[in-house]
Amino acid sequence: METLRERKKRRTREALLRAALELFTTRGYERTTVDEIAAACDVSQRTFFRYFAGKEDAAFAMQERAQALFLAALRARPPHEPPMEALRQAVLEGWDAVRSNLESVVPVDLYLRMYRTIESTPALLAAHLRRSTAAEETIARLLAEREGVDVDADPRPRLAVAVFGGVIRVTERQWCTGRDCSLEAVRKLTVSYLDQVTSALKGNWRSA
Template sequence: MRHVSGEPGGLRELKKRRTRTALLHSALELFTTQGFEATTIDQIAEPVEVSQRTFFRYFASKEEVAFAVPDTVESHFFDAFRARPPAEPPMTALRRAMRATWETFGESVEGVSPALHMRMYQLIESTPALLAVLMCRSAAMEERLAEEIARREGLDLDADPRPRVLVAAFTGVMRATGRIWGAGGDTSAASLRRITEEHLDRLGPALVTAWDRPEPGAGAAGAT
């Protein structure tokens, strides 16, 4: 029987991907139901029917598997941002890169649903050891984005604060809308997109125009 070149290697790679995906899903479900600290490597590996040693072939630690999805999402977002046309204004490029990331979310994160991703994000924010890591990672990502914006616009990042200001505003909105979405009843990706777009639409007016305020005493007058 003639050997088909490359088939064994292809099958091995497929099996590796499936094992990694199964370990990732097992870990995230356990983390979000019983807590990060309470979950052991053996508990993660048991449903996948692999050993602890096999787990460490795919992930260096529990922390690494906890941040596996954010790592992938951030990587796809940054690549999508770098691919945006140079003529696009920075905020437009950021928004369109985020939309592109949402559209490929399921494909890029090994079948992890947006709802599970958000549950894991909420857990990270409520776990001190993970929150410290998240803050460091977020600061590093924001600096990368600011550097990329400065490169696109031909600016000296040390002399012009606008790239860092823009990134701080954009990522601040993303964090705020993520919390609003996570606290709501609709955990669909479409709901996240809608909430985020609505808040980003308000970012400019919130920064550069006077806010409408009720006239003093208008409430009392209307009540009589």
């Protein structure tokens, strides 16, 4: 059970995170300082650095949280399930878990605005690509371990994750530029786009 001290620390971190994301999305990431984030919560700069390594750490905190939910869901998938189906079900379970795990910290609309800020800020976009590459390697190694293959000798885990990761990136971009910003919308898009992977890769794109 969470102690009073732990609850206070969690609330302070969450307040700093919300303040950071609000400032990043309204003033701009580059124009926002750590001092401004701390001042918005009436704490010191030193307090901010107790919870975050820097502005980038705060900017990606919710994406890291969503990724952790996905990895946990993937580890829990039945061992007999084919790799791509395990990835599919894990990401859908991850979106289902986001409502209780993400909305308790920041509103979905703020999460969406932060995603748009990342996409439109060169420094953040570069960091996002770097983090995505590292995340895909983690997923590939987890998939290889699950399937009992050597990730450095068998290309299938990395190939599967590359295709899967590409679909998720397209899905998220479509979601964040669309009119429907709900979690139901991104879940529906995820299902639709994953269903199209096989036909998109193997089928003839030209109409008869």
